[in-house]
Amino acid sequence: MAAIRSLKPAIGSLVRNPIILVVAAAVGVLQLPQFALQSMSPLLAGVGSLLFSGVFLLFLPFYQGGMLGMADEARTGTTDLGTLIDVGKSNYISLLLAYVVVIAVVFAFTLLGGIVAAVAGAGAVIGGGQPSTAVLVGIGLIGLLFGLAYLAAVLLIQFYAHAIVLEDTSVTDGFKRSISLVRSNLLSAVGYAVIVFGGGGLAGGIGAAASLLFSPQPALQSALPEVSLPLLVGGAVVYILVLALLGGFYATYSVTFYRDIAEPSHARL
Template sequence: MAVLKALRQTPSALQRNPILFAPVFVILLFQIPQLVLQAINPLVASVVSMVISLVFIFIMPFFQAGIVGMADEALDGQTSLESFVREGKSNYVSILVVSLVLVAVNFALGFVAFFVAIFGGFAAYSDTGGVGIGVLVIIGLIVALVVLAYLLVLFFVQFYSQAIVIDDLGAVGGLKHSVSVVRHHLVSTLGYSVLVGILGGIAGGVFAIGSLLTSPQSPSTLPLPQVSLAGAVGVSLLVLVFGALFGGFFGVYSVAFYRTINPGATDGT
Protein backbone atom coordinates (compact mmCIF):
# COMPACT_ATOMS: atom_id res chain seq x y z
CA MET A 1 0.00 0.00 0.00
CA ALA A 2 1.33 3.40 -1.01
CA VAL A 3 0.66 5.03 2.36
CA LEU A 4 2.65 2.42 4.28
CA LYS A 5 5.41 2.17 1.68
CA ALA A 6 6.04 5.91 1.85
CA LEU A 7 5.86 5.76 5.63
CA ARG A 8 8.63 3.14 5.70
CA GLN A 9 10.87 5.13 3.37
CA THR A 10 10.66 8.43 5.25
CA PRO A 11 12.63 7.73 8.48
CA SER A 12 15.69 6.34 6.69
CA ALA A 13 15.80 9.31 4.31
CA LEU A 14 15.69 11.71 7.26
CA GLN A 15 18.33 9.71 9.14
CA ARG A 16 20.69 9.94 6.18
CA ASN A 17 19.93 13.63 5.65
CA PRO A 18 19.22 15.55 8.87
CA ILE A 19 19.98 18.69 6.86
CA LEU A 20 16.36 18.40 5.65
CA PHE A 21 15.21 19.88 8.95
CA ALA A 22 17.22 23.09 8.37
CA PRO A 23 14.90 24.86 5.86
CA VAL A 24 11.84 24.07 7.98
CA PHE A 25 13.65 25.38 11.05
CA VAL A 26 14.38 28.65 9.24
CA ILE A 27 10.71 29.03 8.23
CA LEU A 28 9.55 28.51 11.79
CA LEU A 29 12.03 31.08 13.10
CA PHE A 30 9.64 33.69 11.71
CA GLN A 31 7.07 32.50 14.25
CA ILE A 32 9.28 33.20 17.28
CA PRO A 33 8.71 37.01 17.36
CA GLN A 34 4.95 36.48 17.18
CA LEU A 35 4.90 33.98 20.06
CA VAL A 36 7.18 36.08 22.26
CA LEU A 37 5.26 39.30 21.52
CA GLN A 38 2.04 37.64 22.69
CA ALA A 39 3.46 37.66 26.19
CA ILE A 40 4.29 41.37 25.88
CA ASN A 41 1.71 43.01 23.62
CA PRO A 42 -0.98 40.85 21.96
CA LEU A 43 -2.06 43.70 19.67
CA VAL A 44 1.45 44.12 18.27
CA ALA A 45 1.68 40.33 17.97
CA SER A 46 -1.47 40.34 15.82
CA VAL A 47 -0.02 43.00 13.51
CA VAL A 48 3.26 41.10 13.22
CA SER A 49 1.32 37.93 12.46
CA MET A 50 -0.51 39.65 9.60
CA VAL A 51 2.71 41.02 8.15
CA ILE A 52 4.41 37.62 8.37
CA SER A 53 1.43 35.96 6.67
CA LEU A 54 1.70 38.40 3.75
CA VAL A 55 5.46 37.88 3.47
CA PHE A 56 5.00 34.11 3.57
CA ILE A 57 2.86 34.21 0.43
CA PHE A 58 5.93 35.28 -1.52
CA ILE A 59 8.74 33.41 0.23
CA MET A 60 7.02 30.07 0.83
CA PRO A 61 7.11 28.98 -2.86
CA PHE A 62 10.93 29.11 -2.73
CA PHE A 63 11.05 26.99 0.43
CA GLN A 64 8.36 24.68 -0.88
CA ALA A 65 10.25 23.94 -4.09
CA GLY A 66 13.56 23.60 -2.29
CA ILE A 67 12.23 21.17 0.30
CA VAL A 68 10.54 19.01 -2.35
CA GLY A 69 13.78 18.91 -4.33
CA MET A 70 15.82 17.97 -1.28
CA ALA A 71 13.33 15.29 -0.23
CA ASP A 72 13.36 13.77 -3.72
CA GLU A 73 17.16 13.47 -3.59
CA ALA A 74 17.16 12.24 0.02
CA LEU A 75 14.92 9.30 -0.85
CA ASP A 76 17.60 8.09 -3.30
CA GLY A 77 20.65 8.89 -1.18
CA GLN A 78 22.17 12.22 -0.13
CA THR A 79 21.02 15.80 -0.51
CA SER A 80 22.33 19.24 0.40
CA LEU A 81 21.38 22.87 0.80
CA GLU A 82 22.78 23.49 -2.67
CA SER A 83 19.91 21.39 -4.00
CA PHE A 84 17.50 23.42 -1.89
CA VAL A 85 18.69 26.69 -3.44
CA ARG A 86 18.80 25.27 -6.97
CA GLU A 87 15.28 23.84 -6.89
CA GLY A 88 13.93 26.91 -5.12
CA LYS A 89 15.25 29.22 -7.82
CA SER A 90 14.23 27.11 -10.82
CA ASN A 91 10.68 26.39 -9.65
CA TYR A 92 9.84 29.55 -7.73
CA VAL A 93 7.72 31.28 -10.36
CA SER A 94 5.59 28.23 -11.19
CA ILE A 95 4.82 27.45 -7.56
CA LEU A 96 4.19 31.13 -6.78
CA VAL A 97 1.63 31.32 -9.59
CA VAL A 98 -0.24 28.27 -8.28
CA SER A 99 -0.04 29.59 -4.70
CA LEU A 100 -1.59 32.91 -5.73
CA VAL A 101 -4.33 31.08 -7.64
CA LEU A 102 -5.14 28.98 -4.56
CA VAL A 103 -5.17 32.09 -2.37
CA ALA A 104 -7.61 33.69 -4.83
CA VAL A 105 -9.82 30.58 -4.82
CA ASN A 106 -9.72 30.48 -1.03
CA PHE A 107 -10.69 34.15 -0.84
CA ALA A 108 -13.48 33.80 -3.42
CA LEU A 109 -15.06 30.77 -1.75
CA GLY A 110 -14.74 32.38 1.68
CA PHE A 111 -16.32 35.57 0.31
CA VAL A 112 -19.27 33.61 -1.09
CA ALA A 113 -19.78 31.63 2.13
CA PHE A 114 -19.57 34.79 4.26
CA PHE A 115 -22.14 36.77 2.31
CA VAL A 116 -24.47 33.81 1.92
CA ALA A 117 -24.41 33.43 5.70
CA ILE A 118 -24.88 37.18 6.33
CA PHE A 119 -27.65 37.88 3.83
CA GLY A 120 -29.25 34.52 4.47
CA GLY A 121 -29.28 35.27 8.17
CA PHE A 122 -31.24 38.45 7.58
CA ALA A 123 -33.59 36.70 5.20
CA ALA A 124 -34.20 33.92 7.69
CA TYR A 125 -36.23 36.25 9.92
CA SER A 126 -39.75 36.92 8.75
CA ASP A 127 -41.65 40.16 9.33
CA THR A 128 -43.09 38.66 12.50
CA GLY A 129 -39.65 37.97 13.91
CA GLY A 130 -39.83 34.22 13.38
CA VAL A 131 -36.97 32.22 11.93
CA GLY A 132 -37.54 30.51 8.60
CA ILE A 133 -36.20 26.99 9.21
CA GLY A 134 -36.29 26.19 5.51
CA VAL A 135 -34.16 29.22 4.73
CA LEU A 136 -31.63 28.24 7.41
CA VAL A 137 -31.41 24.74 5.94
CA ILE A 138 -30.76 26.15 2.49
CA ILE A 139 -28.08 28.49 3.89
CA GLY A 140 -26.43 25.59 5.67
CA LEU A 141 -26.44 23.48 2.51
CA ILE A 142 -24.92 26.29 0.42
CA VAL A 143 -22.16 26.92 2.96
CA ALA A 144 -21.52 23.18 3.25
CA LEU A 145 -21.26 22.89 -0.56
CA VAL A 146 -18.81 25.79 -0.66
CA VAL A 147 -16.65 24.15 2.02
CA LEU A 148 -16.86 20.79 0.23
CA ALA A 149 -15.84 22.41 -3.05
CA TYR A 150 -12.83 23.99 -1.36
CA LEU A 151 -11.77 20.70 0.22
CA LEU A 152 -12.14 18.87 -3.09
CA VAL A 153 -9.96 21.44 -4.83
CA LEU A 154 -7.27 21.01 -2.17
CA PHE A 155 -7.58 17.22 -2.32
CA PHE A 156 -6.96 17.00 -6.06
CA VAL A 157 -4.25 19.66 -6.42
CA GLN A 158 -2.30 18.89 -3.22
CA PHE A 159 0.67 17.44 -5.16
CA TYR A 160 1.17 20.36 -7.54
CA SER A 161 4.54 21.31 -6.04
CA GLN A 162 5.82 17.72 -6.30
CA ALA A 163 4.66 17.57 -9.92
CA ILE A 164 6.33 20.90 -10.75
CA VAL A 165 9.67 20.05 -9.12
CA ILE A 166 10.01 16.31 -9.68
CA ASP A 167 8.36 16.05 -13.11
CA ASP A 168 9.69 19.43 -14.30
CA LEU A 169 6.28 20.84 -15.18
CA GLY A 170 4.95 24.37 -15.25
CA ALA A 171 2.18 25.82 -13.10
CA VAL A 172 -0.71 24.59 -15.27
CA GLY A 173 0.98 21.28 -16.00
CA GLY A 174 1.65 20.72 -12.30
CA LEU A 175 -1.99 21.28 -11.40
CA LYS A 176 -3.23 19.01 -14.18
CA HIS A 177 -0.77 16.26 -13.29
CA SER A 178 -1.69 16.41 -9.61
CA VAL A 179 -5.38 16.04 -10.49
CA SER A 180 -4.59 13.13 -12.80
CA VAL A 181 -2.44 11.28 -10.26
CA VAL A 182 -4.99 11.71 -7.48
CA ARG A 183 -7.86 10.70 -9.76
CA HIS A 184 -6.12 7.41 -10.57
CA HIS A 185 -5.26 6.72 -6.89
CA LEU A 186 -8.30 7.98 -5.00
CA VAL A 187 -8.30 5.39 -2.21
CA SER A 188 -4.56 5.67 -1.51
CA THR A 189 -4.68 9.48 -1.60
CA LEU A 190 -7.67 9.51 0.74
CA GLY A 191 -5.77 7.33 3.21
CA TYR A 192 -2.73 9.58 2.91
CA SER A 193 -4.85 12.70 3.43
CA VAL A 194 -6.54 11.26 6.53
CA LEU A 195 -3.16 10.32 8.06
CA VAL A 196 -1.67 13.72 7.27
CA GLY A 197 -4.78 15.40 8.65
CA ILE A 198 -4.44 13.52 11.94
CA LEU A 199 -0.74 14.34 12.23
CA GLY A 200 -1.42 17.93 11.27
CA GLY A 201 -4.11 18.14 13.93
CA ILE A 202 -1.63 16.95 16.56
CA ALA A 203 0.96 19.47 15.39
CA GLY A 204 -1.67 22.21 15.36
CA GLY A 205 -2.61 21.30 18.92
CA VAL A 206 1.00 21.68 20.03
CA PHE A 207 1.22 25.11 18.39
CA ALA A 208 -2.10 26.13 19.95
CA ILE A 209 -0.90 25.14 23.41
CA GLY A 210 2.33 27.07 22.86
CA SER A 211 0.35 30.11 21.77
CA LEU A 212 -1.92 29.90 24.82
CA LEU A 213 1.02 29.56 27.20
CA THR A 214 2.67 32.68 25.78
CA SER A 215 -0.55 34.73 25.78
CA PRO A 216 -1.60 36.86 28.77
CA GLN A 217 -4.22 34.99 30.80
CA SER A 218 -7.39 36.54 32.19
CA PRO A 219 -9.55 35.09 34.97
CA SER A 220 -12.16 34.01 32.43
CA THR A 221 -9.75 31.96 30.34
CA LEU A 222 -8.39 28.48 30.89
CA PRO A 223 -6.36 28.06 34.10
CA LEU A 224 -2.99 27.82 32.36
CA PRO A 225 0.27 28.68 34.12
CA GLN A 226 1.64 32.19 33.66
CA VAL A 227 5.02 32.34 31.96
CA SER A 228 7.67 35.04 32.10
CA LEU A 229 9.37 36.52 29.05
CA ALA A 230 12.17 33.96 29.44
CA GLY A 231 9.53 31.25 29.74
CA ALA A 232 7.82 32.48 26.56
CA VAL A 233 11.14 32.26 24.72
CA GLY A 234 11.65 28.74 26.07
CA VAL A 235 8.16 27.60 25.04
CA SER A 236 8.68 29.17 21.61
CA LEU A 237 11.94 27.28 21.13
CA LEU A 238 10.30 23.98 22.11
CA VAL A 239 7.51 24.63 19.63
CA LEU A 240 10.13 25.52 17.04
CA VAL A 241 12.00 22.24 17.49
CA PHE A 242 8.79 20.20 17.36
CA GLY A 243 7.63 22.07 14.26
CA ALA A 244 10.95 21.49 12.51
CA LEU A 245 10.76 17.75 13.22
CA PHE A 246 7.18 17.51 11.99
CA GLY A 247 7.79 19.71 8.95
CA GLY A 248 10.85 17.72 7.91
CA PHE A 249 8.96 14.46 8.28
CA PHE A 250 5.95 15.71 6.31
CA GLY A 251 8.15 17.16 3.56
CA VAL A 252 9.82 13.81 2.91
CA TYR A 253 6.69 11.74 3.44
CA SER A 254 4.66 13.77 0.93
CA VAL A 255 7.35 13.30 -1.71
CA ALA A 256 7.73 9.59 -0.93
CA PHE A 257 3.99 9.08 -1.31
CA TYR A 258 3.86 11.08 -4.54
CA ARG A 259 6.70 9.04 -6.03
CA THR A 260 4.90 5.84 -5.08
CA ILE A 261 1.62 6.72 -6.83
CA ASN A 262 3.12 8.65 -9.74
CA PRO A 263 4.20 6.46 -12.69
CA GLY A 264 6.51 9.18 -14.00
CA ALA A 265 8.43 9.76 -10.77
CA THR A 266 11.82 8.28 -9.92
CA ASP A 267 10.36 5.58 -7.68
CA GLY A 268 6.95 5.29 -9.26
CA THR A 269 5.21 1.96 -9.68
Protein backbone atom coordinates in the same frame (compact mmCIF):
# COMPACT_ATOMS: atom_id res chain seq x y z
CA MET B 1 -2.26 1.47 -0.42
CA ALA B 2 0.36 4.05 -1.35
CA ALA B 3 -0.46 6.19 1.69
CA ILE B 4 0.64 3.38 4.01
CA ARG B 5 3.37 2.03 1.75
CA SER B 6 5.12 5.41 1.66
CA LEU B 7 5.46 5.81 5.44
CA LYS B 8 8.48 3.57 6.01
CA PRO B 9 10.67 4.91 3.16
CA ALA B 10 9.74 8.47 4.15
CA ILE B 11 10.99 7.87 7.68
CA GLY B 12 14.11 6.22 6.28
CA SER B 13 14.84 9.30 4.18
CA LEU B 14 14.66 11.46 7.31
CA VAL B 15 16.93 9.15 9.30
CA ARG B 16 19.55 9.24 6.54
CA ASN B 17 19.22 13.00 6.08
CA PRO B 18 18.69 14.84 9.39
CA ILE B 19 19.63 18.04 7.55
CA ILE B 20 15.98 18.14 6.42
CA LEU B 21 14.92 18.35 10.06
CA VAL B 22 17.47 21.09 10.67
CA VAL B 23 16.05 23.19 7.82
CA ALA B 24 12.49 22.72 9.09
CA ALA B 25 13.62 23.66 12.60
CA ALA B 26 15.30 26.81 11.28
CA VAL B 27 12.03 27.89 9.69
CA GLY B 28 10.31 27.25 13.02
CA VAL B 29 12.82 29.59 14.69
CA LEU B 30 12.02 32.27 12.10
CA GLN B 31 8.36 32.13 13.14
CA LEU B 32 9.01 32.80 16.83
CA PRO B 33 9.16 36.63 16.49
CA GLN B 34 5.54 36.57 15.36
CA PHE B 35 4.51 35.35 18.81
CA ALA B 36 6.55 38.08 20.50
CA LEU B 37 4.58 40.68 18.53
CA GLN B 38 1.40 39.63 20.32
CA SER B 39 2.64 41.13 23.60
CA MET B 40 2.76 44.62 22.03
CA SER B 41 -0.09 47.10 21.63
CA PRO B 42 -2.91 45.88 19.36
CA LEU B 43 -2.00 48.35 16.60
CA LEU B 44 1.70 47.48 16.57
CA ALA B 45 0.91 43.79 16.86
CA GLY B 46 -1.49 43.98 13.91
CA VAL B 47 0.89 45.89 11.67
CA GLY B 48 3.84 43.72 12.67
CA SER B 49 1.94 40.49 12.09
CA LEU B 50 0.74 41.71 8.70
CA LEU B 51 4.28 42.60 7.59
CA PHE B 52 5.69 39.36 8.97
CA SER B 53 3.01 37.30 7.23
CA GLY B 54 3.68 39.08 3.93
CA VAL B 55 7.42 38.45 4.10
CA PHE B 56 6.88 34.84 5.14
CA LEU B 57 4.47 34.22 2.27
CA LEU B 58 7.10 35.49 -0.16
CA PHE B 59 9.62 33.13 1.44
CA LEU B 60 7.37 30.05 1.37
CA PRO B 61 7.69 29.23 -2.37
CA PHE B 62 11.48 29.10 -2.03
CA TYR B 63 11.25 26.98 1.11
CA GLN B 64 8.67 24.59 -0.31
CA GLY B 65 10.53 24.10 -3.58
CA GLY B 66 13.84 23.57 -1.81
CA MET B 67 12.40 21.11 0.70
CA LEU B 68 10.71 19.07 -2.02
CA GLY B 69 14.00 18.96 -3.92
CA MET B 70 15.89 17.82 -0.82
CA ALA B 71 13.27 15.19 -0.01
CA ASP B 72 13.41 13.81 -3.54
CA GLU B 73 17.19 13.60 -3.42
CA ALA B 74 17.00 11.96 0.02
CA ARG B 75 14.92 9.08 -1.36
CA THR B 76 17.95 7.44 -2.93
CA GLY B 77 20.88 8.92 -1.03
CA THR B 78 21.93 12.04 0.81
CA THR B 79 21.06 15.68 0.30
CA ASP B 80 22.44 19.03 1.39
CA LEU B 81 21.69 22.75 1.59
CA GLY B 82 22.93 23.24 -1.95
CA THR B 83 19.88 21.38 -3.22
CA LEU B 84 17.61 23.54 -1.06
CA ILE B 85 19.05 26.71 -2.59
CA ASP B 86 19.24 25.50 -6.19
CA VAL B 87 15.79 23.92 -6.37
CA GLY B 88 14.18 26.70 -4.36
CA LYS B 89 15.59 29.38 -6.66
CA SER B 90 14.85 27.57 -9.93
CA ASN B 91 11.18 26.97 -9.05
CA TYR B 92 10.47 30.16 -7.11
CA ILE B 93 8.52 32.10 -9.74
CA SER B 94 6.38 29.12 -10.74
CA LEU B 95 5.52 28.27 -7.14
CA LEU B 96 4.82 31.91 -6.31
CA LEU B 97 2.37 32.16 -9.21
CA ALA B 98 0.77 28.89 -8.11
CA TYR B 99 0.41 30.34 -4.60
CA VAL B 100 -1.52 33.25 -6.08
CA VAL B 101 -3.90 30.80 -7.75
CA VAL B 102 -4.41 28.89 -4.50
CA ILE B 103 -5.06 32.11 -2.58
CA ALA B 104 -7.59 33.11 -5.25
CA VAL B 105 -9.38 29.77 -4.86
CA VAL B 106 -9.49 30.14 -1.07
CA PHE B 107 -10.74 33.72 -1.43
CA ALA B 108 -13.48 32.60 -3.82
CA PHE B 109 -14.70 29.95 -1.39
CA THR B 110 -14.55 32.45 1.47
CA LEU B 111 -16.53 35.00 -0.52
CA LEU B 112 -19.16 32.44 -1.48
CA GLY B 113 -19.37 31.30 2.12
CA GLY B 114 -19.94 34.88 3.23
CA ILE B 115 -22.68 35.32 0.66
CA VAL B 116 -24.40 32.12 1.80
CA ALA B 117 -24.19 33.25 5.44
CA ALA B 118 -25.59 36.67 4.53
CA VAL B 119 -28.49 35.15 2.63
CA ALA B 120 -29.21 32.82 5.53
CA GLY B 121 -29.14 35.74 7.96
CA ALA B 122 -31.44 37.77 5.73
CA GLY B 123 -33.84 34.85 5.57
CA ALA B 124 -33.91 34.66 9.35
CA VAL B 125 -34.65 38.38 9.63
CA ILE B 126 -37.41 38.21 7.05
CA GLY B 127 -38.91 35.30 8.92
CA GLY B 128 -39.05 37.37 12.10
CA GLY B 129 -35.95 35.78 13.55
CA GLN B 130 -37.67 32.39 13.78
CA PRO B 131 -36.70 30.38 10.67
CA SER B 132 -38.56 27.14 10.18
CA THR B 133 -36.99 23.73 10.63
CA ALA B 134 -37.01 23.23 6.86
CA VAL B 135 -35.05 26.46 6.38
CA LEU B 136 -32.49 25.44 9.01
CA VAL B 137 -32.09 22.02 7.42
CA GLY B 138 -31.67 23.63 4.00
CA ILE B 139 -29.02 26.02 5.32
CA GLY B 140 -27.23 23.12 6.99
CA LEU B 141 -27.22 21.07 3.80
CA ILE B 142 -25.91 24.01 1.78
CA GLY B 143 -23.15 24.53 4.34
CA LEU B 144 -22.27 20.83 4.24
CA LEU B 145 -22.14 20.77 0.45
CA PHE B 146 -20.04 23.93 0.46
CA GLY B 147 -17.59 22.41 2.93
CA LEU B 148 -17.34 19.19 0.93
CA ALA B 149 -16.71 21.17 -2.26
CA TYR B 150 -13.88 23.05 -0.56
CA LEU B 151 -12.30 19.84 0.75
CA ALA B 152 -12.60 18.28 -2.71
CA ALA B 153 -10.83 21.26 -4.28
CA VAL B 154 -8.01 21.07 -1.72
CA LEU B 155 -7.70 17.32 -2.27
CA LEU B 156 -7.49 17.67 -6.05
CA ILE B 157 -4.84 20.41 -6.23
CA GLN B 158 -2.65 19.39 -3.28
CA PHE B 159 0.18 18.05 -5.48
CA TYR B 160 0.63 21.02 -7.82
CA ALA B 161 3.95 21.97 -6.19
CA HIS B 162 5.27 18.42 -6.49
CA ALA B 163 4.46 18.36 -10.20
CA ILE B 164 6.17 21.72 -10.73
CA VAL B 165 9.32 20.79 -8.79
CA LEU B 166 9.66 17.07 -9.48
CA GLU B 167 8.39 16.93 -13.06
CA ASP B 168 9.28 20.45 -14.18
CA THR B 169 5.76 21.28 -15.32
CA SER B 170 4.30 24.74 -15.87
CA VAL B 171 1.94 26.21 -13.29
CA THR B 172 -1.14 25.26 -15.30
CA ASP B 173 0.14 21.76 -16.03
CA GLY B 174 1.08 21.36 -12.37
CA PHE B 175 -2.54 21.78 -11.31
CA LYS B 176 -3.72 19.53 -14.14
CA ARG B 177 -1.20 16.86 -13.18
CA SER B 178 -2.28 16.99 -9.53
CA ILE B 179 -5.96 16.66 -10.43
CA SER B 180 -5.22 13.77 -12.78
CA LEU B 181 -3.15 11.86 -10.21
CA VAL B 182 -5.71 12.31 -7.45
CA ARG B 183 -8.55 11.15 -9.69
CA SER B 184 -6.53 8.07 -10.71
CA ASN B 185 -5.53 7.27 -7.12
CA LEU B 186 -8.53 8.55 -5.19
CA LEU B 187 -8.52 6.11 -2.28
CA SER B 188 -4.78 6.50 -1.70
CA ALA B 189 -5.04 10.29 -2.01
CA VAL B 190 -7.77 10.40 0.63
CA GLY B 191 -5.70 8.23 2.97
CA TYR B 192 -2.68 10.46 2.39
CA ALA B 193 -4.75 13.59 3.04
CA VAL B 194 -6.04 12.20 6.34
CA ILE B 195 -2.47 11.59 7.53
CA VAL B 196 -1.16 14.96 6.32
CA PHE B 197 -4.14 17.00 7.52
CA GLY B 198 -3.89 15.25 10.87
CA GLY B 199 -0.30 16.42 11.15
CA GLY B 200 -1.35 19.88 10.03
CA GLY B 201 -4.02 19.95 12.72
CA LEU B 202 -1.41 19.00 15.31
CA ALA B 203 0.87 21.79 14.11
CA GLY B 204 -2.02 24.25 14.30
CA GLY B 205 -2.79 23.14 17.83
CA ILE B 206 0.83 23.57 18.87
CA GLY B 207 0.86 27.03 17.29
CA ALA B 208 -2.32 28.02 19.14
CA ALA B 209 -0.89 26.76 22.43
CA ALA B 210 2.32 28.72 21.82
CA SER B 211 0.29 31.84 21.07
CA LEU B 212 -1.58 31.51 24.37
CA LEU B 213 1.66 30.89 26.23
CA PHE B 214 3.50 33.88 24.79
CA SER B 215 0.51 36.23 24.99
CA PRO B 216 -2.33 34.81 27.12
CA GLN B 217 -5.73 36.47 26.92
CA PRO B 218 -6.98 38.12 30.15
CA ALA B 219 -9.78 35.58 30.52
CA LEU B 220 -7.27 32.71 30.44
CA GLN B 221 -4.48 34.19 32.53
CA SER B 222 -5.83 32.70 35.76
CA ALA B 223 -6.02 29.24 34.19
CA LEU B 224 -2.46 29.28 32.84
CA PRO B 225 0.74 28.95 34.87
CA GLU B 226 2.73 32.09 35.55
CA VAL B 227 4.87 32.76 32.49
CA SER B 228 8.57 32.66 33.34
CA LEU B 229 11.68 32.68 31.18
CA PRO B 230 12.33 28.92 31.57
CA LEU B 231 8.71 28.22 30.63
CA LEU B 232 8.95 30.43 27.55
CA VAL B 233 12.23 28.82 26.49
CA GLY B 234 10.83 25.34 27.04
CA GLY B 235 7.69 26.18 25.08
CA ALA B 236 9.76 27.59 22.22
CA VAL B 237 11.96 24.49 22.12
CA VAL B 238 8.96 22.16 22.04
CA TYR B 239 7.34 24.27 19.32
CA ILE B 240 10.48 24.19 17.16
CA LEU B 241 11.03 20.45 17.64
CA VAL B 242 7.43 19.60 16.74
CA LEU B 243 7.53 21.80 13.64
CA ALA B 244 10.86 20.28 12.64
CA LEU B 245 9.50 16.73 12.89
CA LEU B 246 6.22 17.53 11.14
CA GLY B 247 7.82 19.71 8.45
CA GLY B 248 10.58 17.23 7.71
CA PHE B 249 8.21 14.28 7.66
CA TYR B 250 5.76 16.08 5.39
CA ALA B 251 8.53 16.78 2.88
CA THR B 252 9.81 13.20 2.67
CA TYR B 253 6.38 11.57 2.98
CA SER B 254 4.69 13.74 0.36
CA VAL B 255 7.51 13.25 -2.14
CA THR B 256 7.65 9.48 -1.55
CA PHE B 257 3.88 9.25 -1.94
CA TYR B 258 3.89 11.41 -5.07
CA ARG B 259 6.62 9.34 -6.72
CA ASP B 260 4.68 6.20 -5.89
CA ILE B 261 1.36 7.26 -7.43
CA ALA B 262 3.08 8.98 -10.36
CA GLU B 263 4.36 5.61 -11.54
CA PRO B 264 1.88 4.35 -14.17
CA SER B 265 2.11 0.80 -12.85
CA HIS B 266 0.97 1.95 -9.40
CA ALA B 267 -2.18 3.79 -10.46
CA ARG B 268 -5.07 2.89 -8.17
CA LEU B 269 -8.70 3.85 -7.61
